[in-house]
Amino acid sequence: MTEFAIETSDLRKTYSDGNEALRGLTLQVPTGSIFGFLGKNGAGKTTTIKVLLGMTHPTSGDVRVLGLPAAQQSASVSIRRRTGFVSEEKDLYDSMTVEEITRFTAGFFPRWRADLEVRYLRAFDLPVARRVKKLSRGMRTKLALLLALCRGADLLVLDEPMSGLDPAVNEEVLQALVRHVADEGATVFFSSHQLADIDQIADHVAVVDRGRTVVAGPLDDIRASYRRLQIVFDRDAPAATLRSPGVIRTKREGRVLTVFASGGAEAIAAEARALNAASVDVMPLTLKEIFLETVNASAEVEN
Amino acid sequence: MIFRPNPSLGVPIYLQLMEQVKHAVETGALRAGEQLPGIRPLAEELVINPNTVAKAYRELEHEGVIELRHGAGAFVSATAPKSKKGADAVRLALPIVSAAIEKLRGKGLSDEEIRRLFEAELAGLTKTGAQHD
Numbered sequence: 001m002t003e004f005a006i007e008t009s010d011l012r013k014t015y016s017d018g019n020e021a022l023r024g025l026t027l028q029v030p031t032g033s034i035f036g037f038l039g040k041n042g043a044g045k046t047t048t049i050k051v052l053l054g055m056t057h058p059t060s061g062d063v064r065v066l067g068l069p070a071a072q073q074s075a076s077v078s079i080r081r082r083t084g085f086v087s088e089e090k091d092l093y094d095s096m097t098v099e100e101i102t103r104f105t106a107g108f109f110p111r112w113r114a115d116l117e118v119r120y121l122r123a124f125d126l127p128v129a130r131r132v133k134k135l136s137r138g139m140r141t142k143l144a145l146l147l148a149l150c151r152g153a154d155l156l157v158l159d160e161p162m163s164g165l166d167p168a169v170n171e172e173v174l175q176a177l178v179r180h181v182a183d184e185g186a187t188v189f190f191s192s193h194q195l196a197d198i199d200q201i202a203d204h205v206a207v208v209d210r211g212r213t214v215v216a217g218p219l220d221d222i223r224a225s226y227r228r229l230q231i232v233f234d235r236d237a238p239a240a241t242l243r244s245p246g247v248i249r250t251k252r253e254g255r256v257l258t259v260f261a262s263g264g265a266e267a268i269a270a271e272a273r274a275l276n277a278a279s280v281d282v283m284p285l286t287l288k289e290i291f292l293e294t295v296n297a298s299a300e301v302e303n
Numbered sequence: 304m305i306f307r308p309n310p311s312l313g314v315p316i317y318l319q320l321m322e323q324v325k326h327a328v329e330t331g332a333l334r335a336g337e338q339l340p341g342i343r344p345l346a347e348e349l350v351i352n353p354n355t356v357a358k359a360y361r362e363l364e365h366e367g368v369i370e371l372r373h374g375a376g377a378f379v380s381a382t383a384p385k386s387k388k389g390a391d392a393v394r395l396a397l398p399i400v401s402a403a404i405e406k407l408r409g410k411g412l413s414d415e416e417i418r419r420l421f422e423a424e425l426a427g428l429t430k431t432g433a434q435h436d
Contacts, residue, residue, distance in 0.1 A: 033354065171350065178346055179347050181352070182342070182346050182347060196310070201352055203354045219315075220315035220355065226313075283313075284313025284314060286311050
Protein backbone atom coordinates (compact mmCIF):
# COMPACT_ATOMS: atom_id res chain seq x y z
CA MET A 1 0.00 0.00 0.00
CA THR A 2 1.28 3.46 -0.84
CA GLU A 3 1.75 6.15 1.79
CA PHE A 4 -0.71 8.46 0.08
CA ALA A 5 -4.03 7.33 -1.36
CA ILE A 6 -4.12 10.57 -3.34
CA GLU A 7 -1.16 12.72 -4.27
CA THR A 8 -1.20 15.69 -6.63
CA SER A 9 1.46 18.24 -7.31
CA ASP A 10 1.07 21.57 -9.07
CA LEU A 11 -2.14 20.42 -10.71
CA ARG A 12 -3.54 22.84 -13.28
CA LYS A 13 -6.72 22.74 -15.29
CA THR A 14 -7.81 25.41 -17.72
CA TYR A 15 -11.12 24.73 -19.45
CA SER A 16 -11.57 25.58 -23.14
CA ASP A 17 -13.56 28.69 -22.18
CA GLY A 18 -10.45 30.03 -20.42
CA ASN A 19 -11.68 29.30 -16.90
CA GLU A 20 -8.66 28.40 -14.77
CA ALA A 21 -10.31 25.97 -12.37
CA LEU A 22 -7.05 24.65 -10.89
CA ARG A 23 -3.94 26.78 -10.59
CA GLY A 24 -1.28 24.66 -8.95
CA LEU A 25 -3.19 22.45 -6.55
CA THR A 26 -1.08 20.24 -4.30
CA LEU A 27 -2.66 17.57 -2.11
CA GLN A 28 -1.39 14.65 -0.05
CA VAL A 29 -4.07 12.36 1.32
CA PRO A 30 -2.57 9.75 3.68
CA THR A 31 -3.82 6.19 3.25
CA GLY A 32 -6.33 5.35 5.99
CA SER A 33 -7.27 8.95 6.69
CA ILE A 34 -10.58 10.76 6.62
CA PHE A 35 -9.69 13.80 4.57
CA GLY A 36 -11.92 16.88 4.55
CA PHE A 37 -11.71 18.92 1.36
CA LEU A 38 -12.96 22.47 1.89
CA GLY A 39 -13.54 25.42 -0.36
CA LYS A 40 -16.15 27.92 -1.45
CA ASN A 41 -18.34 27.18 -4.43
CA GLY A 42 -16.20 27.49 -7.55
CA ALA A 43 -12.93 27.01 -5.65
CA GLY A 44 -12.06 23.95 -7.76
CA LYS A 45 -13.32 21.08 -5.59
CA THR A 46 -15.46 19.33 -8.17
CA THR A 47 -12.84 19.78 -10.88
CA THR A 48 -10.27 18.20 -8.56
CA ILE A 49 -12.54 15.22 -7.95
CA LYS A 50 -13.13 14.81 -11.69
CA VAL A 51 -9.38 14.81 -12.30
CA LEU A 52 -8.83 12.24 -9.54
CA LEU A 53 -11.36 9.90 -11.12
CA GLY A 54 -10.03 10.41 -14.65
CA MET A 55 -13.28 12.10 -15.72
CA THR A 56 -11.37 15.11 -16.98
CA HIS A 57 -7.73 15.63 -17.93
CA PRO A 58 -5.48 18.07 -16.11
CA THR A 59 -3.77 20.70 -18.27
CA SER A 60 -0.53 20.00 -16.39
CA GLY A 61 0.81 18.61 -13.14
CA ASP A 62 0.97 15.17 -11.56
CA VAL A 63 -1.86 13.19 -10.05
CA ARG A 64 -1.60 9.74 -8.52
CA VAL A 65 -4.53 7.89 -6.99
CA LEU A 66 -3.88 4.61 -5.13
CA GLY A 67 -0.38 4.86 -6.54
CA LEU A 68 -1.58 4.96 -10.16
CA PRO A 69 -1.28 7.86 -12.64
CA ALA A 70 -4.88 9.04 -12.87
CA ALA A 71 -4.35 11.01 -16.06
CA GLN A 72 -3.72 7.78 -18.01
CA GLN A 73 -6.74 6.06 -19.48
CA SER A 74 -5.86 2.48 -18.44
CA ALA A 75 -4.88 3.53 -14.91
CA SER A 76 -8.06 5.52 -14.40
CA VAL A 77 -10.13 2.42 -15.16
CA SER A 78 -8.36 0.52 -12.35
CA ILE A 79 -8.72 3.52 -10.07
CA ARG A 80 -12.46 3.67 -10.63
CA ARG A 81 -12.76 -0.05 -9.99
CA ARG A 82 -11.16 0.41 -6.56
CA THR A 83 -12.93 3.66 -5.69
CA GLY A 84 -16.43 4.34 -4.45
CA PHE A 85 -17.73 7.67 -5.68
CA VAL A 86 -20.82 9.52 -4.49
CA SER A 87 -21.58 12.68 -6.43
CA GLU A 88 -23.58 15.57 -5.09
CA GLU A 89 -26.42 14.64 -7.46
CA LYS A 90 -26.38 10.98 -6.29
CA ASP A 91 -26.99 9.69 -9.82
CA LEU A 92 -29.06 6.54 -9.49
CA TYR A 93 -31.44 4.67 -11.78
CA ASP A 94 -34.83 6.01 -10.71
CA SER A 95 -36.92 3.20 -12.17
CA MET A 96 -35.18 0.41 -10.25
CA THR A 97 -36.11 -0.65 -6.74
CA VAL A 98 -33.54 -0.52 -3.94
CA GLU A 99 -33.14 -4.30 -4.23
CA GLU A 100 -32.69 -4.16 -8.03
CA ILE A 101 -30.13 -1.37 -8.08
CA THR A 102 -28.16 -3.13 -5.34
CA ARG A 103 -28.07 -6.39 -7.36
CA PHE A 104 -27.31 -4.47 -10.54
CA THR A 105 -24.38 -2.60 -8.96
CA ALA A 106 -23.05 -5.71 -7.20
CA GLY A 107 -22.73 -7.36 -10.62
CA PHE A 108 -19.99 -4.93 -11.63
CA PHE A 109 -17.80 -5.43 -8.59
CA PRO A 110 -16.13 -8.79 -7.95
CA ARG A 111 -15.16 -7.65 -4.42
CA TRP A 112 -18.78 -6.80 -3.53
CA ARG A 113 -19.30 -7.15 0.21
CA ALA A 114 -22.55 -9.00 0.85
CA ASP A 115 -21.93 -8.74 4.61
CA LEU A 116 -21.75 -4.94 4.43
CA GLU A 117 -24.81 -4.88 2.18
CA VAL A 118 -26.84 -6.68 4.86
CA ARG A 119 -25.42 -4.45 7.58
CA TYR A 120 -26.14 -1.14 5.84
CA LEU A 121 -29.55 -2.12 4.47
CA ARG A 122 -30.49 -2.68 8.09
CA ALA A 123 -28.53 0.21 9.66
CA PHE A 124 -29.84 2.69 7.09
CA ASP A 125 -33.35 1.28 7.31
CA LEU A 126 -33.76 1.23 3.52
CA PRO A 127 -37.04 -0.11 2.04
CA VAL A 128 -35.77 -2.73 -0.43
CA ALA A 129 -38.95 -2.94 -2.54
CA ARG A 130 -39.36 0.82 -3.02
CA ARG A 131 -38.44 2.47 -6.33
CA VAL A 132 -35.47 4.82 -6.19
CA LYS A 133 -37.53 7.75 -7.46
CA LYS A 134 -39.88 7.39 -4.46
CA LEU A 135 -37.07 7.64 -1.92
CA SER A 136 -36.67 10.69 0.29
CA ARG A 137 -33.51 12.73 -0.10
CA GLY A 138 -31.94 11.22 3.01
CA MET A 139 -32.72 7.68 1.86
CA ARG A 140 -31.31 8.43 -1.58
CA THR A 141 -28.07 9.59 0.01
CA LYS A 142 -27.92 6.52 2.22
CA LEU A 143 -28.53 4.25 -0.80
CA ALA A 144 -25.79 5.97 -2.83
CA LEU A 145 -23.45 5.58 0.12
CA LEU A 146 -24.36 1.91 0.59
CA LEU A 147 -23.58 1.22 -3.06
CA ALA A 148 -20.21 2.93 -2.62
CA LEU A 149 -19.35 1.25 0.69
CA CYS A 150 -20.20 -2.30 -0.43
CA ARG A 151 -18.01 -2.47 -3.50
CA GLY A 152 -14.95 -3.23 -1.35
CA ALA A 153 -13.37 0.07 -2.34
CA ASP A 154 -9.98 1.13 -1.03
CA LEU A 155 -10.94 4.76 -1.47
CA LEU A 156 -14.22 6.61 -1.07
CA VAL A 157 -14.56 9.93 -2.86
CA LEU A 158 -17.61 11.84 -1.72
CA ASP A 159 -18.66 15.17 -3.21
CA GLU A 160 -20.92 17.03 -0.76
CA PRO A 161 -22.43 13.78 0.54
CA MET A 162 -24.22 15.36 3.47
CA SER A 163 -26.02 18.22 1.77
CA GLY A 164 -29.66 18.46 2.76
CA LEU A 165 -29.72 15.70 5.36
CA ASP A 166 -31.51 15.98 8.68
CA PRO A 167 -29.27 15.77 11.77
CA ALA A 168 -30.19 12.16 12.57
CA VAL A 169 -29.40 10.87 9.07
CA ASN A 170 -26.31 13.04 9.02
CA GLU A 171 -24.97 11.38 12.16
CA GLU A 172 -25.73 7.91 10.74
CA VAL A 173 -23.76 8.71 7.62
CA LEU A 174 -20.80 10.04 9.62
CA GLN A 175 -20.90 6.93 11.78
CA ALA A 176 -20.84 4.70 8.69
CA LEU A 177 -17.79 6.56 7.36
CA VAL A 178 -15.92 6.30 10.66
CA ARG A 179 -16.74 2.61 10.89
CA HIS A 180 -15.61 2.02 7.32
CA VAL A 181 -12.22 3.55 8.01
CA ALA A 182 -11.87 1.78 11.38
CA ASP A 183 -12.93 -1.68 10.17
CA GLU A 184 -11.85 -1.74 6.54
CA GLY A 185 -8.80 0.53 6.61
CA ALA A 186 -10.20 2.47 3.65
CA THR A 187 -9.43 6.11 2.89
CA VAL A 188 -12.26 8.65 2.77
CA PHE A 189 -11.86 11.86 0.79
CA PHE A 190 -14.87 14.12 1.10
CA SER A 191 -15.75 17.64 0.18
CA SER A 192 -18.30 19.40 2.31
CA HIS A 193 -19.67 22.77 3.27
CA GLN A 194 -20.72 21.28 6.60
CA LEU A 195 -17.64 22.33 8.54
CA ALA A 196 -19.02 20.77 11.71
CA ASP A 197 -18.96 17.35 10.01
CA ILE A 198 -15.37 17.77 8.91
CA ASP A 199 -14.46 19.07 12.38
CA GLN A 200 -15.98 15.94 13.88
CA ILE A 201 -14.57 13.09 11.79
CA ALA A 202 -11.69 14.30 9.63
CA ASP A 203 -8.08 13.84 10.70
CA HIS A 204 -6.63 15.75 7.75
CA VAL A 205 -7.99 18.75 5.86
CA ALA A 206 -7.16 20.98 2.93
CA VAL A 207 -8.73 24.32 2.14
CA VAL A 208 -8.69 25.28 -1.52
CA ASP A 209 -9.36 28.70 -2.90
CA ARG A 210 -9.24 29.81 -6.53
CA GLY A 211 -7.68 26.54 -7.59
CA ARG A 212 -4.87 26.55 -5.02
CA THR A 213 -4.33 24.91 -1.65
CA VAL A 214 -4.28 27.60 1.04
CA VAL A 215 -4.20 25.40 4.18
CA ALA A 216 -3.37 21.70 4.44
CA GLY A 217 -2.35 19.31 7.17
CA PRO A 218 -3.43 17.22 10.13
CA LEU A 219 -6.52 18.84 11.64
CA ASP A 220 -5.21 18.55 15.20
CA ASP A 221 -2.02 20.41 14.23
CA ILE A 222 -4.11 23.14 12.60
CA ARG A 223 -6.32 23.40 15.70
CA ALA A 224 -3.25 23.65 17.90
CA SER A 225 -1.45 26.31 15.89
CA TYR A 226 -4.03 28.75 14.45
CA ARG A 227 -4.86 31.59 16.83
CA ARG A 228 -6.51 34.96 16.95
CA LEU A 229 -4.74 37.65 18.96
CA GLN A 230 -6.52 40.70 20.20
CA ILE A 231 -4.00 43.38 21.07
CA VAL A 232 -5.15 46.54 22.84
CA PHE A 233 -3.06 49.73 23.04
CA ASP A 234 -3.50 52.85 25.22
CA ARG A 235 -3.40 54.96 22.07
CA ASP A 236 -4.24 54.20 18.44
CA ALA A 237 -2.79 50.86 17.38
CA PRO A 238 0.59 51.40 15.67
CA ALA A 239 0.65 51.25 11.90
CA ALA A 240 3.85 49.21 11.94
CA THR A 241 3.11 45.68 10.82
CA LEU A 242 3.98 42.70 12.99
CA ARG A 243 6.87 40.80 11.43
CA SER A 244 6.75 37.54 13.34
CA PRO A 245 6.25 34.49 11.18
CA GLY A 246 2.70 33.16 11.19
CA VAL A 247 0.87 36.49 10.84
CA ILE A 248 -1.69 36.01 8.07
CA ARG A 249 -4.04 38.94 8.49
CA THR A 250 -4.06 42.05 10.65
CA LYS A 251 -6.98 44.35 11.26
CA ARG A 252 -6.61 47.79 12.92
CA GLU A 253 -9.62 49.37 14.58
CA GLY A 254 -8.75 52.34 16.76
CA ARG A 255 -6.81 51.06 19.76
CA VAL A 256 -7.39 47.43 18.86
CA LEU A 257 -5.26 45.28 16.60
CA THR A 258 -6.71 41.89 15.68
CA VAL A 259 -4.23 39.39 14.28
CA PHE A 260 -5.05 36.11 12.61
CA ALA A 261 -2.07 33.78 12.81
CA SER A 262 -1.27 30.32 11.48
CA GLY A 263 1.18 29.76 14.33
CA GLY A 264 3.82 31.36 16.52
CA ALA A 265 1.23 33.14 18.72
CA GLU A 266 3.76 33.51 21.54
CA ALA A 267 6.32 35.32 19.40
CA ILE A 268 3.61 37.58 18.01
CA ALA A 269 2.40 38.38 21.54
CA ALA A 270 5.97 39.20 22.58
CA GLU A 271 6.39 41.46 19.57
CA ALA A 272 3.13 43.24 20.44
CA ARG A 273 4.29 43.79 24.02
CA ALA A 274 7.54 45.27 22.71
CA LEU A 275 5.31 47.84 20.98
CA ASN A 276 3.89 48.66 24.45
CA ALA A 277 0.58 46.87 24.06
CA ALA A 278 -1.63 47.27 27.13
CA SER A 279 -3.11 43.82 26.82
CA VAL A 280 -2.78 40.78 24.60
CA ASP A 281 -5.45 38.09 24.41
CA VAL A 282 -4.86 34.85 22.54
CA MET A 283 -7.88 32.83 21.46
CA PRO A 284 -8.25 29.48 19.72
CA LEU A 285 -10.22 29.34 16.48
CA THR A 286 -12.86 26.98 15.21
CA LEU A 287 -12.40 25.29 11.86
CA LYS A 288 -15.11 27.56 10.49
CA GLU A 289 -13.17 30.67 11.55
CA ILE A 290 -9.93 29.26 10.12
CA PHE A 291 -11.71 28.53 6.85
CA LEU A 292 -13.26 32.00 6.56
CA GLU A 293 -10.07 33.83 7.57
CA THR A 294 -7.77 31.95 5.19
CA VAL A 295 -10.17 32.27 2.28
CA ASN A 296 -10.55 36.01 2.93
CA ALA A 297 -6.79 36.45 3.29
CA SER A 298 -6.28 34.60 0.02
CA ALA A 299 -8.81 36.90 -1.68
CA GLU A 300 -6.93 39.97 -0.35
CA VAL A 301 -3.63 38.72 -1.77
CA GLU A 302 -5.25 38.21 -5.18
CA ASN A 303 -6.94 41.59 -5.37
CA MET B 304 -19.66 6.88 27.89
CA ILE B 305 -17.51 9.03 30.15
CA PHE B 306 -15.57 10.59 27.26
CA ARG B 307 -16.98 13.40 25.16
CA PRO B 308 -14.53 15.48 23.10
CA ASN B 309 -15.87 18.66 21.55
CA PRO B 310 -14.50 19.42 18.06
CA SER B 311 -15.43 23.09 18.15
CA LEU B 312 -13.19 23.95 21.13
CA GLY B 313 -10.13 24.77 19.04
CA VAL B 314 -8.17 22.22 21.08
CA PRO B 315 -6.89 19.07 19.32
CA ILE B 316 -9.34 16.22 19.88
CA TYR B 317 -6.62 13.75 20.88
CA LEU B 318 -5.55 16.16 23.66
CA GLN B 319 -9.15 16.48 24.88
CA LEU B 320 -9.48 12.71 24.91
CA MET B 321 -6.19 12.36 26.81
CA GLU B 322 -7.36 14.87 29.40
CA GLN B 323 -10.68 13.06 29.80
CA VAL B 324 -8.96 9.71 30.30
CA LYS B 325 -6.57 11.23 32.85
CA HIS B 326 -9.46 12.87 34.63
CA ALA B 327 -11.32 9.55 34.73
CA VAL B 328 -8.24 7.96 36.29
CA GLU B 329 -7.81 10.79 38.79
CA THR B 330 -11.41 10.70 39.93
CA GLY B 331 -11.42 6.93 40.13
CA ALA B 332 -13.95 6.47 37.33
CA LEU B 333 -11.24 4.29 35.82
CA ARG B 334 -9.01 2.26 38.15
CA ALA B 335 -5.64 0.58 37.73
CA GLY B 336 -5.94 -2.57 35.66
CA GLU B 337 -9.32 -1.68 34.22
CA GLN B 338 -9.81 -1.88 30.49
CA LEU B 339 -10.49 1.11 28.28
CA PRO B 340 -12.79 0.84 25.26
CA GLY B 341 -11.05 -0.41 22.10
CA ILE B 342 -9.97 2.11 19.49
CA ARG B 343 -12.59 1.13 16.92
CA PRO B 344 -15.59 0.88 19.25
CA LEU B 345 -14.67 4.19 20.89
CA ALA B 346 -14.23 5.94 17.52
CA GLU B 347 -17.59 4.58 16.39
CA GLU B 348 -19.29 5.45 19.65
CA LEU B 349 -18.01 9.03 19.69
CA VAL B 350 -18.14 9.33 15.88
CA ILE B 351 -14.60 10.64 15.73
CA ASN B 352 -11.64 9.55 13.67
CA PRO B 353 -10.08 6.21 14.73
CA ASN B 354 -6.61 7.61 14.02
CA THR B 355 -7.31 10.32 16.59
CA VAL B 356 -8.24 7.76 19.26
CA ALA B 357 -5.13 5.73 18.39
CA LYS B 358 -2.97 8.84 18.76
CA ALA B 359 -4.46 9.67 22.17
CA TYR B 360 -3.87 6.09 23.37
CA ARG B 361 -0.28 6.13 22.10
CA GLU B 362 0.44 9.38 23.92
CA LEU B 363 -1.23 8.11 27.11
CA GLU B 364 0.92 5.00 26.95
CA HIS B 365 3.98 7.18 26.46
CA GLU B 366 3.03 9.12 29.61
CA GLY B 367 2.55 5.89 31.55
CA VAL B 368 -1.16 6.38 32.14
CA ILE B 369 -2.24 3.31 30.20
CA GLU B 370 -0.70 0.14 28.84
CA LEU B 371 -1.41 -1.16 25.37
CA ARG B 372 -1.31 -4.94 25.45
CA HIS B 373 -0.99 -6.34 21.99
CA GLY B 374 -4.23 -7.89 20.82
CA ALA B 375 -5.87 -7.45 24.23
CA GLY B 376 -6.50 -3.71 24.29
CA ALA B 377 -5.76 -0.75 26.52
CA PHE B 378 -5.61 -0.91 30.32
CA VAL B 379 -5.08 1.67 33.02
CA SER B 380 -1.52 1.01 34.18
CA ALA B 381 -0.80 0.02 37.76
CA THR B 382 1.60 2.93 38.01
CA ALA B 383 -0.88 5.42 36.57
CA PRO B 384 -0.20 8.84 38.08
CA LYS B 385 -1.49 8.44 41.67
CA SER B 386 -5.21 8.26 41.21
CA LYS B 387 -6.18 8.95 44.81
CA LYS B 388 -3.59 11.66 45.26
CA GLY B 389 -4.77 13.23 41.99
CA ALA B 390 -8.32 13.52 43.28
CA ASP B 391 -6.97 14.92 46.55
CA ALA B 392 -4.81 17.42 44.69
CA VAL B 393 -7.84 18.66 42.79
CA ARG B 394 -9.83 18.94 46.02
CA LEU B 395 -6.99 20.82 47.72
CA ALA B 396 -6.66 23.17 44.76
CA LEU B 397 -10.28 24.28 44.91
CA PRO B 398 -10.02 26.64 47.93
CA ILE B 399 -6.84 28.17 46.46
CA VAL B 400 -8.60 28.89 43.18
CA SER B 401 -11.76 30.25 44.80
CA ALA B 402 -9.69 32.45 47.14
CA ALA B 403 -7.78 33.85 44.17
CA ILE B 404 -11.00 34.50 42.25
CA GLU B 405 -12.62 36.22 45.24
CA LYS B 406 -9.55 38.42 45.66
CA LEU B 407 -9.60 39.40 41.96
CA ARG B 408 -13.33 40.13 42.07
CA GLY B 409 -12.60 42.29 45.13
CA LYS B 410 -10.21 44.27 42.93
CA GLY B 411 -13.08 44.92 40.54
CA LEU B 412 -12.21 42.44 37.78
CA SER B 413 -15.09 40.85 35.93
CA ASP B 414 -15.42 37.08 35.65
CA GLU B 415 -14.66 37.34 31.94
CA GLU B 416 -11.42 39.22 32.67
CA ILE B 417 -10.46 36.64 35.28
CA ARG B 418 -11.16 33.82 32.86
CA ARG B 419 -8.96 35.43 30.23
CA LEU B 420 -6.14 35.98 32.74
CA PHE B 421 -6.25 32.32 33.73
CA GLU B 422 -6.29 31.19 30.13
CA ALA B 423 -3.44 33.47 29.10
CA GLU B 424 -1.38 32.34 32.11
CA LEU B 425 -2.00 28.67 31.32
CA ALA B 426 -1.08 29.24 27.69
CA GLY B 427 2.27 30.57 28.94
CA LEU B 428 1.70 33.93 27.33
CA THR B 429 2.52 36.11 30.31
CA LYS B 430 5.70 34.37 31.33
CA THR B 431 7.82 37.24 30.01
CA GLY B 432 6.35 39.16 32.91
CA ALA B 433 4.98 41.88 30.66
CA GLN B 434 1.51 42.39 32.10
CA HIS B 435 -0.99 45.17 32.08
CA ASP B 436 0.51 48.62 32.79
